[in-house]
Amino acid sequence: MTLLTVNGVERSFYGVRALAGVDLEVPAGRITGLIGPNGAGKTTLFNCITGVIPPDKGRIVFDGRDITGLRPDQITQTGLVRTFQIARGLPRLSVLENLLLYGTRQPGEKALTAAFNPGAARQREEELIARAVAVARRLNLMHVIRNPASDLSGGQKKLLEIGRALMTEPKLILLDEPVAGVNPTLAKEIGTHLRTLINDGITILLIEHHMDMVARLCDHVIVLAEGRHLAEGTFEDVASNEVVQLAYMGRRKVKVT
Amino acid sequence: MEHYLIAMAITAGLYALMALGTNIIWGMAGMVNLGVVGFVGVGAYVSALLTLKLGWPIAAGMAAGALAAASVGILVGLITVNLRGDYLAIVTLGFAESVRIVTSNEIWLANGTDGLSGIPGPWRADLGPHNFNLFYLGIVVAVVAVAFFVAERLCYSPFGRVLRAIRDDEQVASVAGKYVLAFKLKAFAIGTGALGLAGALYAHFTSYIAPDVFVPLLTLYIKLSLLAGGLGNNRGALLGAVAVVFFLESTRFIVPLIPWLTHVQGAALREILISVTLLIILRYHTKGLIPERLSHPALPAEPSPAHAIPSRTGAMT
Numbered sequence: 001m002t003l004l005t006v007n008g009v010e011r012s013f014y015g016v017r018a019l020a021g022v023d024l025e026v027p028a029g030r031i032t033g034l035i036g037p038n039g040a041g042k043t044t045l046f047n048c049i050t051g052v053i054p055p056d057k058g059r060i061v062f063d064g065r066d067i068t069g070l071r072p073d074q075i076t077q078t079g080l081v082r083t084f085q086i087a088r089g090l091p092r093l094s095v096l097e098n099l100l101l102y103g104t105r106q107p108g109e110k111a112l113t114a115a116f117n118p119g120a121a122r123q124r125e126e127e128l129i130a131r132a133v134a135v136a137r138r139l140n141l142m143h144v145i146r147n148p149a150s151d152l153s154g155g156q157k158k159l160l161e162i163g164r165a166l167m168t169e170p171k172l173i174l175l176d177e178p179v180a181g182v183n184p185t186l187a188k189e190i191g192t193h194l195r196t197l198i199n200d201g202i203t204i205l206l207i208e209h210h211m212d213m214v215a216r217l218c219d220h221v222i223v224l225a226e227g228r229h230l231a232e233g234t235f236e237d238v239a240s241n242e243v244v245q246l247a248y249m250g251r252r253k254v255k256v257t
Numbered sequence: 258m259e260h261y262l263i264a265m266a267i268t269a270g271l272y273a274l275m276a277l278g279t280n281i282i283w284g285m286a287g288m289v290n291l292g293v294v295g296f297v298g299v300g301a302y303v304s305a306l307l308t309l310k311l312g313w314p315i316a317a318g319m320a321a322g323a324l325a326a327a328s329v330g331i332l333v334g335l336i337t338v339n340l341r342g343d344y345l346a347i348v349t350l351g352f353a354e355s356v357r358i359v360t361s362n363e364i365w366l367a368n369g370t371d372g373l374s375g376i377p378g379p380w381r382a383d384l385g386p387h388n389f390n391l392f393y394l395g396i397v398v399a400v401v402a403v404a405f406f407v408a409e410r411l412c413y414s415p416f417g418r419v420l421r422a423i424r425d426d427e428q429v430a431s432v433a434g435k436y437v438l439a440f441k442l443k444a445f446a447i448g449t450g451a452l453g454l455a456g457a458l459y460a461h462f463t464s465y466i467a468p469d470v471f472v473p474l475l476t477l478y479i480k481l482s483l484l485a486g487g488l489g490n491n492r493g494a495l496l497g498a499v500a501v502v503f504f505l506e507s508t509r510f511i512v513p514l515i516p517w518l519t520h521v522q523g524a525a526l527r528e529i530l531i532s533v534t535l536l537i538i539l540r541y542h543t544k545g546l547i548p549e550r551l552s553h554p555a556l557p558a559e560p561s562p563a564h565a566i567p568s569r570t571g572a573m574t
C-alpha cells in the first residue's frame with residue numbers, strides 16, 4: 001500500500017530549479033531511503049511535502065488525502081511529521097518541553113483552559129510526560145531532560161529531533177539525515193531503533209548520506225539528482241546503477257592533467 | 258505626601274499591569290510591540306466615552322475598554338501577521354501614534370487636544386479625595402494580583418509553552434502541529450486587553466485624559482520595566498514596573514537638589530540617569546533582575562520502567 005504519493009512537484013528559488021517535477025511513492029510499513037548528491041533537492045522535497053515551503057506545482061497525497069497547500073501544523077496533525085537537517089531544538093525550552101511541545105491533543109493549549117481550568121490539562125500532561133520520558137530514555141536523553149535544548153551537544157540535538165517527531169504519534173516520519181554527527185555506536189543504535197518503529201506500524205522516509213546505514217536499514221531506495229527522480233530499487237540495484245554513479249561523481253568524466 | 262505616595266503606588270500598579278500584558282506579547286510570544294501606549298489609549302478613551310457620553314456603569318466601561326483594546330490588538334495582529342522584529346515594531350509604533358492623532362483631531366468624539374474631563378470614578382464624591390485614592394489603590398492591587406495570577410498560569414501552561422516555542426522558532430512550532438497565527442493573535446489579544454484595562458483604570462482614577470498623556474515615552478518605560486525586571490518572567494515584570502516608577506519619581510526629588518542645574522538640564526539628567534541605570538543592570542544581569550526560568554513540569558518520581566513508546570495504534574486514543 002502506498003502511504004505517500006508525490007506527483008510532479010516543482011519548486012524554484014530565484015531561478016534555481018531545486019525540484020524539477022518529482023514523482024515518487026512511499027510504501028507503508030517500510031523504511032524508504034532518499035539519497036542523492038548535495039543540492040539534489042532532498043531537503044527541499046521534505047519542505048514541500050510538509051508545507052514548510054509551498055511547491056510551485058504538483059500534488060501530494062498522504063494516506064488517501066490531498067495535503068497540497070495545507071499548513072505545516074495541519075499536515076503534522078494528519079500524522080506526517082518531519083525532522084530538520086540542521087537540528088532546531090527550541091533553545092530556551094528544556095529538552096522535556098521540546099518533547100512535550102510536539103505532544104498532541106493537549107487541551108491546556110487553549111488559553112481559557114490554561115488560565116481558568118488547568119485541571120483539565122493535567123491528565124493529558126501526565127500522559128505526555130510519560131511518553132516524553134519513554135522517548136528520552138530510548139534516545140539516551142534522560143540525563144539531560146531538564147537542560148535547555150541550547151546546551152545539548154550536536155549529536156544530542158539530532159536525537160532530540162527524532163524524539164520530538166515521535167511525540168506526535170506519526171504514521172509517517174520524514175527523517176532528514178538523522179545520524180549526521182552522531183557517534184557510530186549511537187548511530188547504529190538509532191538505526192536499530194528505527195527498525196522497531198516499523199514494527200510499531202510507523203513508516204519512514206529517510207534522507208541519509210551514510211551508505212552503510214542506507215544499505216543496512218532501507219528496504220527501498222530512491223535516488224534524487226538535480227531535482228528529479230533518477231532511479232529506485234533495492235540498495236544493491238541502485239548502487240550498481242551507472243546513471244546513479246555518474247550523478248554522484250559528476251556528469252562529465254574529469255580528465256586528470 | 259501620603260496622598261502623593263498613594264498616587265504613586267497606583268501608578269506603579271498600572272505600570273505593572275501594562276508590563277504583565279506586554280510580557281505576554283513580547284516576553285512569551287516574542288513579538289515586539291512598540292504600540293503599548295496606543296492600546297492603553299484605546300482602553301482609556303473607550304471607557305471614558307462610554308461612561309461620560311452614554312452613562313455606562315464604570316465597571317462595564319472598563320470591561321468594554323479592555324475588550325476594545327483586545328479587538329484592536331487582534332486587528333493589528335492580523336495586519337502585521339507576516340511582519341517580524343523591526344517591521345512589527347515600526348507598524349505598532351505607527352499604530353500608537355495614529356491613536357494619538359485621531360484623538361487629537363476628532364474633536365466631535367474625543368474633544369481633541371483639550372481631552373476629556375470629568376470622567377467618573379467609583380464613589381469618588383462619597384469617599385472624598387483621600388479615601389477615594391486608598392479605595393482605588395485597593396482596586397488596582399486586586400486587578401494586578403488577578404492579572405499576575407492568570408499570567409503565571411498561562412506562562413507555565415501548555416499554552417505558554419507554545420508561545421515560547423513560537424518565540425524561539427516559529428517554523429518548528431508549526432511543524433509541532435500548532436497553528437502559529439492563532440496563538441500569536443491570542444497572545445496579542447490577551448496582552449492588549451490588559452493594556453486597555455490599564456488605560457481604563459487610569460482614566461477613571463485621574464478623571465482626565467488627553468492625547469498627550471499617551472506619548473511613546475510610556476511605551477519605552479514599560480519596555481524598560483521588562484528589560485530591567487527580566488523579560489519573560491511575570492515577577493520580573495512586577496519588580497521592573499515598581500522599580501521604574503520608583504526611580505522616575507525619586508529622581509524627581511533628587512535632581513532639583515543638585516545645584517547649578519537649570520530646570521531643563523535637570524529633566525535631561527533624569528533621562529540620563531534612567532538610561533545609565535538600565536545599562537548598569539543589564540551589564541551585570543543580562544537577563545534582568547529576575548531572569549526567566551525554564552519551566553520544568555514535574556517528572557514522575559518513580560520512573561516508569563516501560564521502554565516502549567506507545568504507538569498510534571496503541572492505547573492513546
Ligand SMILES: Nc1ncnc2c1ncn2[C@@H]1O[C@H](COP(=O)(O)OP(=O)(O)OP(=O)(O)O)[C@@H](O)[C@H]1O
Pocket residue numbers: 013016017018036037038039040041042043044045085
Ligand atoms: N530556502 C531556499 N532559498 C534558496 N535556495 C534554496 C533554498 N532551499 C534550497 N535551495 C537551493 O535548492 C537546491 C537544493 O537544496 P536542498 O537543500 O534541497 O539539497 P539537499 O539535497 O538537501 O542537499 P544536502 O544533501 O546537501 O542536504 C540547492 O541548490 C539550494 O541552494
Ligand SMILES: [Mg+2]
Pocket residue numbers: 042043044085176
Ligand atoms: Mg538536505
